[in-house]
Amino acid sequence: MVRVAVIGGTGYTALEVMRLLQRHPQAEVTVVTSRSETGPVASVHPSLTSLVDVSFTSPTTDEIAENADVAFCCLPHKASMDSIPSLLSAGLKVVDLSADYRLNDPAVYEKWYGHVHTDPTRLGNTVYGLPELNGDRIKGRDLIANPGCYTSTSILALAPFVSRGIVNCESIIIDAKSGVSGAGRTPKVATLYAECNESMSAYAIGSHRHTPEIEQVLSDVSGRKVEVIFTPHLAPMDRGIFATIYADLTKKVTEAAAMEILRKFYAGKPFVRVVSHLPKTKDVAYTNFCDITVRIVRGRLIVLAVLDNMIKGAAGVAIQNFNLMCGFNETTALL
Amino acid sequence: MVRVAVIGGTGYTALEVMRLLQRHPQAEVTVVTSRSETGPVASVHPSLTSLVDVSFTSPTTDEIAENADVAFCCLPHKASMDSIPSLLSAGLKVVDLSADYRLNDPAVYEKWYGHVHTDPTRLGNTVYGLPELNGDRIKGRDLIANPGCYTSTSILALAPFVSRGIVNCESIIIDAKSGVSGAGRTPKVATLYAECNESMSAYAIGSHRHTPEIEQVLSDVSGRKVEVIFTPHLAPMDRGIFATIYADLTKKVTEAAAMEILRKFYAGKPFVRVVSHLPKTKDVAYTNFCDITVRIVRGRLIVLAVLDNMIKGAAGVAIQNFNLMCGFNETTALL
């Protein structure tokens, strides 16, 4: 039984990690940390009543290492890189759900996050935790950078095509619609029910921090510099990301051929479902699936992808990475 | 043209007061106060762009009195009674949307609100602003206590029956369901979209502050002490209150007779619609209507009433009171 510590246990991703892990036959949550809370985990997350019998604590790294083998780090960026080096030194394996170890270049990190990276030597050496691309490299690793929710959706939709060199790498437009849970559990006017309900809005146009992440991975996959226009929207729903992606083709491709490219790319990948119908976020709600399809309209490629931002976009893929790191079946606790 | 000051202009009720007033041919918003904001009102309330061309200011009472004739006080309770005496002294008429002047007895106020009332002589002399009950007394007054949203729904549903003496005054159960906008614009975890969506919950069971207000008015109407069980619920919707009210009858009444009691009581009242079908909150969304019907089940009375908590439950009835205070047609700006 692998003992798991959840670092920063009050937010929504931590909740989902714990909810999924209680189904895992080879894992057990033993430590849940918080700087603000001290009672039972279920006092903050009532849905975990009778499922997670741990209380929030504020332990030292050594105390964590005594009681856990693997840490899911659910801290905000910056706080995450302040904690992770010592967790690794103490012998823990770490899945980092923050953005701190996703980018390879400290200068890019500083530009988009507004502060210096304090653990730069690990950048570039940390595996980006998208198992459909990097599965083999994740096995046995000590630190995995769990991808962003918009990022996973965008990359899973585009990788099959950019890796083939059939899309113009400067033409990509990602119009993404997310549920509100992605904005987290910290109270803000903008995420109040009365603000979001019956409202669709766009935000962070041209400036969302998932942009360099998408570009880095797609550039790696394609071998060319990829620049995207990424427009995130807030949709009046709890969960789900819907990405509608437009790209110019470098050569004529039929819809059937485009579908075949998707099918081949994801053959044997249990959590990507290439579908011929138009997917809906509800089809993947509360699952670790990403459903993808493709259309050709007036000679241009339109890829449509959906996932649950809390599961395949955060906690689910974290468990998938955990399974690979620990040598478990990739799908354990996720079907 | 009556010049209107909105005191405390950043919240949802203030927004609705301004939205409705811009349709009013005899009123003009000239002052909107805020302690936290300084820019144009539309910078906080973008829906008012091009409709309200005033900026937030933090004026003295004298400055308000120079520029306005009537004040809609949208402050929280306590802050309201700190401001209203001087507004009245400066010659303004005031519609108070807080709870500070609704209760007649300072001791009851202190018990439910947890602090001493600092303007106790006005309690008992202030007219409770429910025009369907107190219309004649509202005309020409200087200070009106605008009722609570749950209160209006409950009283409008019950007054016809308790005034007739046909319900057991100790048997009343009010099971009320409210949209989330009633909880206001201050960010809290409990009113985040991701918490409220797909969730029904109850709160403040046996302790909600609208309880003494309902009991006071119904006791006045019936001439007997009325005690209610009031259970508020939060429903996953923006606007609307649905009250399902149960009471024992003191004598046998048919459904037809009960309907007739409602119809007679509200004859000539433009904003209460007695309907034979079961009403829905959506039927009254964005209107100043309260729709009511009644059923008899196994000898007991079930009254169902709906209104828009932001309009008939707050800003709309405030305009209705304003119309009566100023001698305008009761329905101006409200149909």
Added chain:
Amino acid sequence: MVRVAVIGGTGYTALEVMRLLQRHPQAEVTVVTSRSETGPVASVHPSLTSLVDVSFTSPTTDEIAENADVAFCCLPHKASMDSIPSLLSAGLKVVDLSADYRLNDPAVYEKWYGHVHTDPTRLGNTVYGLPELNGDRIKGRDLIANPGCYTSTSILALAPFVSRGIVNCESIIIDAKSGVSGAGRTPKVATLYAECNESMSAYAIGSHRHTPEIEQVLSDVSGRKVEVIFTPHLAPMDRGIFATIYADLTKKVTEAAAMEILRKFYAGKPFVRVVSHLPKTKDVAYTNFCDITVRIVRGRLIVLAVLDNMIKGAAGVAIQNFNLMCGFNETTALL
């Protein structure tokens, strides 16, 4: 491996049964019937893509019996009792998710459903499938009447108290709020998104068919005739039932004592969580839990209970019954 037939596979409860069963290590869906559909199950239920690889068929009873050991009957009432006798004769065990075998008395059935019961001898001999009350009697049975969603919520909330004889059996009021999925997948104006969104409504006041079911089981539990006022509401959410239940006490009971009654009654029951906080439907979304708490207000009992109408209210409890019928662990596939 138990082979399962889903009879009537196009609706929402069938979808949930199949979704849950694919997690069951000892069960396999082999037959899914439909009179209207013929393609893959996933063509109607895209969320089951890659999870359920069966196509809709329209087999004879014998063909079903050749390919399956247990049938989950997801037909509407009437259609259900037309099919079940032959399924039983052919040797299948049956969990009936319709209302056809829930009531003991054919006359009561005829009164509430408007047609004669065509298999009356089984009424009264069929076990009502509420495992928390009837767990021992469910084991090994061939036919289980799976309870209604409102019914389960109401009975689980009230059984601990009526069985103790501490509530007045004629005073019970059940004010229940349900998500819209409970209304099924047949298109009707009343359940369109544009009708239900931002709308709370009541329906079937005094005439909902779950009323006699609640009364029958509570009368059995209490040994006295129980009559309830049951008011169902439609809430703008997909899933969840919230029941707020009011009853007069026959003797003075403290809140602590009432909580203790709940805790004792449900000790060792894995799917009822007695909680001290006020529960929300979201706490139990996508789970087989029913969360219950109790309050005493002005001497009266208020019990609050929530469950997911699709899981603990339908498909989840059906699996729980299936587990008991087949001798599996009660919680298999449900945690």
Added chain:
Amino acid sequence: MVRVAVIGGTGYTALEVMRLLQRHPQAEVTVVTSRSETGPVASVHPSLTSLVDVSFTSPTTDEIAENADVAFCCLPHKASMDSIPSLLSAGLKVVDLSADYRLNDPAVYEKWYGHVHTDPTRLGNTVYGLPELNGDRIKGRDLIANPGCYTSTSILALAPFVSRGIVNCESIIIDAKSGVSGAGRTPKVATLYAECNESMSAYAIGSHRHTPEIEQVLSDVSGRKVEVIFTPHLAPMDRGIFATIYADLTKKVTEAAAMEILRKFYAGKPFVRVVSHLPKTKDVAYTNFCDITVRIVRGRLIVLAVLDNMIKGAAGVAIQNFNLMCGFNETTALL
């Protein structure tokens, strides 16, 4: 007082036309037709109780002409062109809310709607009722083709830029998100609450019938052939369209210059608000406003526009057209 007939009064656009008209001091609804309903209008549309006191009838054209001066035709396409010629012959002015008179070319109509146009001589002579473009031509006309909801949003966003010749007319991508009310009141599985809630989806990619309408008007405005990629999405909300529009620029334009182009184009237009912030559909809910802003990202133009699909996208603009046709103030009943 202008007497108004609503032809086809059971749907949502008819409801909104009637709701808005009851605020109009110079108009009165005298006839509401239906082939299926016969009772009071409020029996189908309970929100109109006490506001619209007319019953559904099924009159001849002559009977309509005796009792009304102007007809709002809310029939589906095809049914609309079957009725309108005789309404015009009988001397009525007509605002047609269907698609039947929007396209200029009968061949294009036949291609997209799948049947021959039976009144082709009026195509090309009917004014397209977008008052911000065609206001002067609408005045005094007898027949106006009221635009589609997606169409208005898209054209209002793009016209200022294509008319200047600064966008590449083959590069335009319109990613539009609509509330579900746009799908109408006819029951379908796809628009059930339980299907749409918590779900974002795309539909009719490359084949939506508003495509030729957008292209026709933008081609007229620009003097060049415009071809767009138009991707409609269904968002889990009742009302509102959010259009995110991408286009390549033919020359370098700053964001400030792009904003200035918008401001100049809509100077003096009361229902288009050019805003500097990112608009939300909620900002325009229940109003006749279209809020628009623009961004330049990586050299490309992104225009964002929102409106209420039921008001500015259908019934509101119909009243705006009616006002212009009849010589009333353009904003009457709409602010």
